[in-house]
Amino acid sequence: MDNHGGWMETAFNTRDPVYLQVVRLFKERIVTGRLSAGEAIPSRREIASLLKMNPNTAQRAYKEMEEQGLIVTEGNSPSRITRDEEVLRHIRSELLGEAVRTFIGSIRNMKVPLTEIVELVKGEYEADVTGGRNNGGGDA
Amino acid sequence: MIHIQDAHKRYRGRKVLDGVTFKAEKGQITCLVGMNGAGKSTLLKAIMGLVPLSRGTIKVDGVQTKRELYEKVSFIPDHAAMPGGYRLEEGLQFMDDYYASWNPTRADELMAFFQLNARDRVGNLSKGTAAKFGLVLGLAADTEFVLMDEPFSGIDVFSREMIGEVFSSRLVEERGVLVTTHEIGEIEYLLDRAVLLKDGKVARDIDCEQVRDEDGKSVLDVMREVYRT
Amino acid sequence: MSQYFKLLALEVRRFRYVLAGIMVYTLIVECVAVALDINNHSRLFEWNNDSRHSFAEVIRNTQSGFQLAIVIPVAVLLAYALLIWYRDWFGRHPFIYRQMTIPGGRAPLYFSKLTAILLFVFSMVAWQLVLMSVLRIEYVWLTPDAMQEAVDFTEAMTSNEVFNTFLLPPSFKAFALNYGLGILLILILFTGVLMERSYRIMGIVAGLIYAALNVTLLILPTTFGLYLYSSEIWAICLIVFGLEVAAALWISLILVSKKVSA
Numbered sequence: 001m002d003n004h005g006g007w008m009e010t011a012f013n014t015r016d017p018v019y020l021q022v023v024r025l026f027k028e029r030i031v032t033g034r035l036s037a038g039e040a041i042p043s044r045r046e047i048a049s050l051l052k053m054n055p056n057t058a059q060r061a062y063k064e065m066e067e068q069g070l071i072v073t074e075g076n077s078p079s080r081i082t083r084d085e086e087v088l089r090h091i092r093s094e095l096l097g098e099a100v101r102t103f104i105g106s107i108r109n110m111k112v113p114l115t116e117i118v119e120l121v122k123g124e125y126e127a128d129v130t131g132g133r134n135n136g137g138g139d140a
Numbered sequence: 141m142i143h144i145q146d147a148h149k150r151y152r153g154r155k156v157l158d159g160v161t162f163k164a165e166k167g168q169i170t171c172l173v174g175m176n177g178a179g180k181s182t183l184l185k186a187i188m189g190l191v192p193l194s195r196g197t198i199k200v201d202g203v204q205t206k207r208e209l210y211e212k213v214s215f216i217p218d219h220a221a222m223p224g225g226y227r228l229e230e231g232l233q234f235m236d237d238y239y240a241s242w243n244p245t246r247a248d249e250l251m252a253f254f255q256l257n258a259r260d261r262v263g264n265l266s267k268g269t270a271a272k273f274g275l276v277l278g279l280a281a282d283t284e285f286v287l288m289d290e291p292f293s294g295i296d297v298f299s300r301e302m303i304g305e306v307f308s309s310r311l312v313e314e315r316g317v318l319v320t321t322h323e324i325g326e327i328e329y330l331l332d333r334a335v336l337l338k339d340g341k342v343a344r345d346i347d348c349e350q351v352r353d354e355d356g357k358s359v360l361d362v363m364r365e366v367y368r369t
Numbered sequence: 370m371s372q373y374f375k376l377l378a379l380e381v382r383r384f385r386y387v388l389a390g391i392m393v394y395t396l397i398v399e400c401v402a403v404a405l406d407i408n409n410h411s412r413l414f415e416w417n418n419d420s421r422h423s424f425a426e427v428i429r430n431t432q433s434g435f436q437l438a439i440v441i442p443v444a445v446l447l448a449y450a451l452l453i454w455y456r457d458w459f460g461r462h463p464f465i466y467r468q469m470t471i472p473g474g475r476a477p478l479y480f481s482k483l484t485a486i487l488l489f490v491f492s493m494v495a496w497q498l499v500l501m502s503v504l505r506i507e508y509v510w511l512t513p514d515a516m517q518e519a520v521d522f523t524e525a526m527t528s529n530e531v532f533n534t535f536l537l538p539p540s541f542k543a544f545a546l547n548y549g550l551g552i553l554l555i556l557i558l559f560t561g562v563l564m565e566r567s568y569r570i571m572g573i574v575a576g577l578i579y580a581a582l583n584v585t586l587l588i589l590p591t592t593f594g595l596y597l598y599s600s601e602i603w604a605i606c607l608i609v610f611g612l613e614v615a616a617a618l619w620i621s622l623i624l625v626s627k628k629v630s631a
Contacts, residue, residue, distance in 0.1 A: 012329040014358035017349045045310060052308040054169055054330045057349065188470055190631035210472045221466035223383075237375055238471045262462055270462070 018053060022061035026070060027091050030081060037088055040078045041071065141165050142187060142213075142285060142316065147196035149182055156182055157193070158340030164333075166284060166316040169307065173324055173363060174337035180320035181218075184287045187318075188215045200285065211241045213285040216278035218293060220270045224263025228256060228273060232280075239281055247280035250311075254302060268299045275306060285316040292321060300326060324359055334359045336366050372473040376481035380453065381488065387449070388489055391442040392496050396503070402434025403427055403504050407511045414516045421518035424508045429528040439531060442493050446486065450555050453482050454562045458631075466631050475626040479559075486555055494536050501526065549610060556617035557583055563621050567628035579620075583613050 012018050029035040042050060048058040062079065065071045069087045073079040082088065107117070142164040149157040156179040164170040172180045185191040187198050189209070200209060222231040228251075236242045251258060254272040265273060271291060278286055292300050306312065307330045321327065324334070328348070336344040343366045351357050410422045428435075457465040468478050505522065526532060527539070538544045561576030568575060590597075590605040597605075 014325075014328045014360060015352060015356055017352040018329050019349060020353075045313065048308050048313075049310070052305055054308060054332060055310075055313045056168065056332055057329075060349065185631060190466060190469055192628055192630065207472065207474055210470050215466070215470060217466055219466075220462040221464060222462055223464050224460060224462060234467070238372065238473075240472070 012053070018057045019060040019064060022047075022051070022053070022058065023064050023068070023070070026061075026065060026081075027095060030070075030088065031092050031095050035081050037081055037085075038083045039081050041081065043078060141201060142318065143199045143202075144183065144187070145197045145199075147183065147186060147198070148194045149179065149186065149191070150194050151182070155340050157186075157196075160196070160337065160340065160342055162335045162342055162345055164285070164316050164318045167314055168332040169312065169317040169319065169330060170333040170335060171324065171327070171331045171359075172318065172320040172335050172337060173359070174320075174322065175367065176322055178322075178337045179340060180322075180337060181289050184215065184289050184318065184320060185217075187287060188213065190215075211239060211281075212283055213287060214278040214281050214283040216274045216286065216288045216291065218271070218274075218290045220262050220265065220274050220277070222262045222277075224261065226262050227258065228260050228262065229258035231262060231273070231277065232258070235277055235281065241282045243280050243282050246311075247276060250276040250280055268295045271295055272299065272302070275303065279306065279311050283315070285318065286312070288317065288319045290320055290322075292323060292326070304330065324363065328359050331359065334362070336363065338366055370477075372471060373477035373481055376468075376477055377484055377488075380481055380485035384449070384453075384485070384489065387445065388492065391445055391493065395438045395442060395493070395496065396500060398438040399431070399434060399500055399504060400507055402431040402438070403507055404511060405434075406430045407508065411513070411516070414513070418515070420516075422512065422516050423518035423520040423524075424505055424522075425520045425525040425528045426518075427508055428504075428525045432530050435529060435531040439493075439497070439535075446489055446493070447558075449489070450486050450558045451562055453486060454559070454566070458566070463631065469629070469631055476622060479621060479625050483555070483559060487552065490551070497532075497536060501529075553583070553610065553614060553617070556614060556621070560617045560621045560624070563624040563629060566630065567624050583617075587613065 012021055026035065026041075030037075035041070041047070044058045044062050045055060047053075047062075048055040051058070062071065066073060066079075069082055069084060070091070071079045072082050144163070145161050147157045147160040148155070156177075160179070160183065162170075172183060174180050182191055186193050187200070200213060203209075220231070222234070226234075232244075232247055232251075235247070236244055254276065256269065256273055256276065260269075262270070262273070275288075275291065278288070291303055295303070304327060307317070307327065319327070319331075324331075331348045334344075334346050334348055335342055336346075344362060346359070346362060348359055351359065351362060406427050407422070410420070410427075413420055414422070457463060457468060469475065471478075501522075505525070509517070526537075533539065535547060538547060557580050561573075561580060564572035564576040564579070566572065586609050587606060590602045590609065593602055593605075
């Protein structure tokens with residue numbers, strides 16, 4: 001269970017249902033690779049304690065994740081992230097799609113031509129990549 | 141389940157409680173919300189028999205008697221409720237002497253968690269430390285229900301974080317918790333239910349996650365609706 | 370039952386220093402009074418060699434000393450009959466919250482406080498008896514042999530007006546009367562306190578009326594001297610007394626169980 005160290009205190013916003021925020025947290029971690037397919041996750045009680053949240057909410061989050069196929073529980077063993085490639089791909093495209101929609105939504109009113117958008121995205125992406133390699137060094 | 145039915149209470153001529161009815165279930169964290177003087181403390185005290193009601197009934201798991209009540213329900217008031225000359229260890233000993241449901245091991249764990257010194261005297265504690273000690277006294281017993289009266293008032297941020305941790309840990313699991321506060325901001329995400337009191341009555345009785353899910357509102361938003369009109 | 374004993378132990382323990390204090394006070398005042406009297410008489414003795422001074426006479430002469438010696442403890446104990454309740458309501462961490470919420474109900478709480486006060490009173494009475502022996506030793510130690518006169522210890526005891534009238538009246542009737550009234554007084558005080566804690570100002574009013582009622586009913590039979598024999602009057606008073614004790618207990622228990630506010 002070496003995920004214990006990885007669960008930082010997450011600030012929950014109070015307008016979205018907390019259990020959905022937890023589900024989203026898991027999805028993000030799957031997509032970013034912090035949680036691998038088939039990896040065991042903390043129990044409901046453990047996660048409630050780690051994230052400092054209400055155990056009932058943790059329960060609900062796990063139920064939701066099971067329904068969405070995100071996690072699998074077999075008998076008394078700890079729950080695991082699904083190995084189902086299709087589910088994993090779906091999560092990835094879900095989060096990606098959300099990010100893109102948010103981006104498009106925020107620049108919609110600026111009426112920028114697509115080619116310019118693509119150029120900007122490309123530049124920013126590359127800068128981000130090299131900046132990451134240089135540990136936050138100057139512009140590329 | 142703690143079931144309060146049609147509670148009325150008059151205090152110094154004012155109708156503090158004017159027909160309050162609600163339930164607090166085991167395994168859930170219920171929060172009583174209201175402005176100062178709204179009767180939240182009075183309700184908790186009434187459950188514990190510390191204050192008589194003018195009218196109405198309170199049943200804990202269906203029974204109304206006092207005898208076994210105190211082994212089932214813990215009350216954490218906004219002070220330590222021990223003689224000032226007592227050392228903390230004497231306060232702990234008191235609980236051990238009088239309550240069969242007292243769990244000394246858990247008491248020691250909590251004392252360590254809150255970083256409390258058993259040799260200190262109750263009268264010398266700061267407000268925050270006294271609040272933590274109060275939590276030890278209330279949570280170390282194996283009771284089914286815990287009533288907390290303004291656990292966050294007048295306490296610094298870090299102590300609040302510690303107290304918040306208490307809510308999420310197994311200390312609170314499988315017990316029914318009834319908390320009162322007038323500052324809901326920091327603990328909102330921990331709650332299962334919120335009962336909003338206004339003018340001595342229950343204005344709203346909500347399932348917090350449901351309200352977020354269906355209406356996209358936080359409990360704070362609901363509070364604004366209720367108390368700003 | 371065990372809750373009662375634990376609470377009683379708690380009450381006694383809380384008061385131990387004050388109790389020790391008034392015991393020491395009584396000891397000192399009476400020793401000083403006796404010493405002063407012996408000293409006075411020594412001067413007289415120098416003048417008149419036949420004038421012996423017995424222990425009983427010493428006691429007879431030091432009545433004001435005894436009165437002084439018991440008036441403070443009496444005041445303290447009377448005050449504590451009220452404070453034993455009120456101290457738990459006031460302060461930053463009112464202990465009454467705990468006392469009212471321990472398993473086992475409120476009756477042990479009430480009786481533990483009542484018994485505690487009675488224990489303190491009887492301790493002081495016992496202490497006073499012990500002191501008489503102590504004073505006798507002091508007398509023997511301080512008085513020159515030539516001046517001493519042997520008397521029965523009982524004569525010394527009966528010379529003590531304080532004892533005769535209040536603490537240890539020779540007749541059983543007087544003894545029962547004094548202590549009966551004393552206990553009733555404490556019961557009425559307790560009831561008054563609980564009335565105030567239940568109904569605040571209205572409670573004080575009710576308490577005063579209640580006390581007045583008790584006193585009136587108790588005294589009333591004695592005015593029937595014209596119509597009844599004294600033994601009949603005494604019997605009626607006894608019955609009234611019994612009823613008042615029962616009423617005080619009953620009212621107090623109801624108040625402490627159902628009406629009192631933390």
